[in-house]
Amino acid sequence: MGKIANSILTSLLVCGLWCGCKKKTEDPPKETFGKPVLVFPKQDEVCTTGQVISLTQSTVSFGWNVVPKAEIYTLYWKDLLQGTIQEKNVSVNQTTISLGRGIPYSWWVVAKTNAGAETTQSETWKFYNSGPGFKSYAPFPADAIAPIYGKVFVQDTKSVNLSWKGADVDDTDLKYDLYFGTTTSPAILRSGIKETAVADIPTPVNGTYYWRVVTKDNAGNSSTSTLFYFKVGIY
DSSP: OHHHHHHHHHHHHHHHHHHHHSOOOOOOOOOOOOOOOEEESOTTEEEOOSOBOSSSEEEEEEEEOOOTTOOEEEEEEEETTTOOEEEEEESSSEEEEEEETTEEEEEEEEEEOTTOSSEEEOOOEEEEEOOTTOSSOOOEEEEEEESOTTOEEOTTOOEEEEEEEEEOTTOOOOEEEEEEESSSSOEEEEEEEOOSEEEEEEOOSSEEEEEEEEEEOTTSOEEEOOOEEEEESOO
16 A cells, blocks of 8 residues: 555656646737727818719728727718718728718727627718819818816816817818807807917806807818807706
8 A cells, every 4th residue: 555655646646747837828818909090081181082983972981900809880971061870880981972072071999899798989081072162171170188078067167178179171371269158059259360278268057058269270271160169057
């Protein structure tokens, strides 16, 4: 029995040494589900590469990077003049759409699995689809930076800071008219300013406040933003 016990003990020791010296196998890195990165049409530029269909329509090609594990992409595009949003589902990272000529658009892409278990969204870019006879293009409608759309401030907040972003394909100096008030037709607060922020705007009463920005360029073109709003003391 002593010999058998010694044999078993020796086998266990040898196994322990072998297992201890064996290199640990690491799990392969988990494949991440990244965000789509937009490629074309380029940000804040005029798209001139499409095929002209008519005086009012031309094709625009959209492209973005391949997202690992993504099985379907949804391309969204927004007519910045009408405010309408459309979408198209594709299984590859590019597609072609027929769009109105001489119109500014924004676009973004959502990548997801077929079951929708994982979803990511790209940044939002803007571009102009080139139009016939256009020598200059109106600025893009301004985007609100702060407050975010629909933000709720605590009760009795006495002032807020407003900021926004403007862009123009013609690379001209931009000026802004800021409208602000407690109705959906706010009155002008500042006119012809170059800054993209105004601080310490009074909010004397609790309620809903509305604001919008009109962007103007040196050629006399202008664009009007969406009507933004925030709330003070209303939950």
